[in-house]
Amino acid sequence: MRLTFLPFSQPSITEEDIAAVTAVLRSKWITTGRKCLEFENKFTARVDSLGAVAVTSATGGMHLLLKTLNINPGDEIITPxxxxxxxxxxxxxxxAKPVWADVDRDNLMTSAEMVEPLITDRTRAIIPVHFAGAPADLDPLRKLAHKKNIPLIEDAAHAVGSVYRDHPVGSTGIAVFSFHPIKNFTTGEGGLITADDQELLDRLRVLRFHGLEKDAFDHKVWERRPQAQVLEPGYKYNLTDLAAALGLSQLNRLDEMNARRRTLAEFYLKQLAEIPELKPLSPPTWPHLHVWHLFVVRLIKPGLSRNEFIERLKHHNIGSGLHFLAAHTHNWYRQKETRHLDLSNTEWNSERLLSLPLFPDMTEDDLKDVIEAIKASLIGD
Ligand SMILES: Cc1ncc(COP(=O)(O)O)c(C=O)c1O
Incomplete structure (x- = not known):
């Protein structure tokens, strides 16, 4: 048995990353400034979008986007x-009220067919999730959203670098990325919105910082003009230059980090082909590039619960994650939901899934340890 604990995720931090952050510290300008703008511009170029607004988290970014929808009580938003x-x-x-969409049993993503019957005249947005690093089937979802004139907001928290049919996720439409440390790309904490609508980008920029005029920044002294006016009440979700510097440095290695994840995922897939009790997700059937933010498996062994299996792995010094317990099963949402929900694929997976360790600095020996621990845990060792 391995002697040290293997976490299920760990950020990949190099000396270059540390030097980039240290340089910002030495510059004495550590909040939002030049680095943040440079990061937004490089990310925009990387995903080929019209523009980007960097924020403190994907959660913050989603909050800003929902604010632009002018929600009224009783409005509905469809999301898995x-x-x-x-x-x-x-x-x-x-x-608003979340309206739950079911997901495909094996790629864990929702689709236009699953979303369409849930649309009503109160639907204000559709929020599909690009799951675990694979892109959702966007073309039919976009077509549906366009036909019904409902905004489509892509939850791209897992999808930095992911590609759908030759187009980087974020290149068209509205997408929100997460740079939380467990993701395949990190700024410590952070997030970013891409959009192909300049008016929306401008409004998000205003909302991101107290609702102050977007040109309130004096680029000569690189400070906000003290006379800047509030255009509408806003929030405080600006990304710091410290975080942006880490992002800029990580962008240089994004392809390398994702390629390493892909190699590790392929090793898992090969090994798990001989372990029928653990069923990995299926890759999407549409053309794509997977960035393997997570390696999710479903435990299928009568008499052994997922939670017990997680405990056994832990006993073998192997960490694991849980992405996700279905939201509608959480206390708050369970008490609120009164309709009969057909979420059979969601519930089947929610009871069985777990995420195995996957991060660029993992070694082949670490992977072998995981496989050994899985085998031992399945037989109760
Ligand atoms: C699917 C999904 N959406 C949104 C988020 C929120 O991201 P953040 O932690 O950057 O707010 C996460 C974070 O784990 C996520 O997994």
């Missing part, structure tokens, strides 16, 4: 229940 709770929580907090 198999997502991180941040999205349904924000939907609730803005006064």
């Amino acid at each position: 229940s198999l997502t991180w709770v941040s999205t349904p929580n924000l939907i609730e907090l803005t006064g």
Whole structure:
């Protein structure tokens, strides 16, 4: 058995990353400034979008986007229940109601066919999730959203570098990325919105910082003009230059980090082909580039619960994650939901899934340790 604990995720931090952040510290300008702008511009170029607004988290970014929808009580937003709770929580907090879409049983993503029957005249947005690093099937979702004139907001928290049919996620439409440390790309904490609508980008920039005029920044002294006017009440979700410097440095290695994840994922897939009790997700059937933010498996062994299996792995010094417990099963949402929900794929997965360790600095020996621990845990060792 391995002697040290293997976490399920760990950020990849190099000396270059440390030097980039240190340089910002030495510059004495550590909040939002030149680095943040440079990061937004490089990210925009990388995903080929019209523009980008960097924020403190994907949650903050989603909050800003929901604010632009002018939600009224009783409005509905369609999103999978198999997502991180941040999205349904924000939907609730803005006064709307989450309407749960089911997901494909094996790629864990929702689709136009699953979303369409849920649309009503109160639907204000559709929020699909690009799951675990694979892109959702965007073309039919976009077509549906366009036909019904409903905004489509892509939750791209797992999808930095992911590609859908030759187009980087974020290149068209509205997408929100997360740079939380467990993601495949990090700024410590952070997030970013891409959009192909200049008016929306301008409004998000205003909302990101107290609702102050977007040209309130004096580029000569690189300070905000003290006379800047509030255009509408806003929030405080600006990304610091410290975080942006880490992002800029990480962008240089994004392809390398994602390629390493892909190699590790392929090793897992090969090994797990001989372990029928653990069923990995299926890759999407549409052309794509997967960035393997997570390696999710479903435990299928009568008499052994997922939670017990996680405990056994821990006993073998192997960490694991849980992405996700279906949102509609959380206390708050369970008590609120009164309709009969057909979320059979979501519920089947929510009870069985777990995420195995996957991060660029993992070694082949670490992977072998995981496989050994899996085998031992399955037989109760
Ligand atoms: C699917 C999904 N959406 C949104 C978020 C929120 O991201 P952040 O932590 O940057 O707010 C996460 C974070 O884990 C996520 O997994």
